[in-house]
Amino acid sequence: MKRFGEHEVLREISFSLGAGEFVALIGPNGAGKSTLLGTLIGLILPDSGSAHILDQDVAQPGEGWRLELGYVPQEFRGFDWMQTGELLDYIAAFYPRARRRWPDLEDWAELPRRTRVRELSGGQRQRLAILLALRHRPQVALLDEPVSSLDPKARRDFVQLLHSNCKARAAVCLLSSHILSDLEPLADRSLILHHGRLLGDWDATDRREDLRRLYPLAPASSPQDLPTTLEVLATTAEGGLLVGGWRRLSEPERAQLEQVWRSVTPADMESVFLALTSGERT
Ligand SMILES: Nc1ncnc2c1ncn2[C@@H]1O[C@H](COP(=O)(O)OP(=O)(O)OP(=O)(O)O)[C@@H](O)[C@H]1O
Structure with missing residues (x-):
């Protein structure tokens, strides 16, 4: 359960995510999707209850757990003064060398390395957020409306790339989006959230x-x-x-x-x- 003041934003939610699952998280505006993803990533502390991904209690992350996480926020902010190439190199330094590349994803992103972050278009900024979060090929990818600013081809190619990676590496992927046509053909499961409650959890x-x-x-x-x-x-x-x-x-x-x-x-x-x-x- 999570409350902001008097407002109960998440209630009695229980589900598990298993290896190789590509899961759609859908719900109307304000349903609690970002709050749920924030709770799973450990950015938001629930008032009660617990969350587990791949048998890991997210409130008690074991050593190395952060390396296995990739989180794409709904809105990417900060680092405006840096060139994209500098920022990518800076963030890469937090990961072991072997985990710093996902060439297909880098090709997909097509980011100009010398452009400053503040000069990127909305879609390019979203591509950067995706690349920063996923380039180390995490075992658990949590994505909060990652495709809302992408053009249709970039959207389709990204979702397919993400899906193939999830299947090839038995990774977990939980993706929130309002563009259901992207998720319909690929999602193994759909979680429907409304007013902070899980109304449905169906496999495809x-x-x-x-x-x-x-x-x-x-x-x-x-x-x-x-x-x-x-x-x-x-x-x-x-x-x-x-x-x-x-x-x-x-x-x-x-x-x-x-x-x-x-x-x-x-x-x-x-x-x-x-x-x-x-x-x-x-
Ligand atoms: N930091 C906060 N303080 C107070 N209320 C918050 C805070 N963050 C979110 N909320 C409230 O929690 C509810 C759920 O918000 P959340 O952002 O999780 O919804 P969402 O499903 O991701 O919505 P959207 O599809 O519009 O992005 C909303 O009513 C929102 O106003």
Whole structure:
């Protein structure tokens, strides 16, 4: 739990991150994503509770743990007077020589080494923050909206690079973003945060196969008529439903249900996000 004054910003959140997982952290503005990431990196101290990544208690970092972390902040500030090359060399000095390079990431960033940080464009500044945080190929990458200022090609290439690295090195990657189309095809899991609570933690297969959006075909369609194996997770303003448990239905049950409800496949990340955060949850 984390409180700022009287405001409870994170509540009863529990999840674990395992090796090789590429996880999307999504939620509306003010949901608590940055606070959660700050807690995981050890920058923000929770008032109660604990957080573990790869079995490591983040409040009690063991020797070498910091070397295995990479954190991309939502906004990169400071070092304005330095040239980007100087800053990269300066930060590299904190890491052992063998950990200072990720050539593909450096090629992707295409940063002019002699330009001062204050003269970089917003997107270049974001590329610099990414390079500073990840060039040592950490085992745990925590990224707070790292792609919001990047152009579409840079965004796509970066997310793919990050994903390939995560899989090749069995690293953990937790990435918050509002651009769900980037994450949809790659995320193994999606965590949905709203008002400081974790509303959902689905792995991609569960979300695709087990969740469905249903829309009434007849005015008389009522959630009470649904098979009891289905769980209604949220209702939307248009009378639609987000349901879980689709996998457990037999073919005849699905056919019967589809006479009165139109089932929309798949329940993609965006529709699940919208139903849970703007619909009425049950
Ligand atoms: N240092 C602080 N002092 C007081 N309140 C804070 C502080 N940092 C964050 N908050 C509050 O905590 C809540 C969560 O903020 P947070 O930045 O974690 O949200 P977020 O999900 O990252 O939002 P966004 O998508 O807009 O970046 C907000 O209501 C915010 O006003």
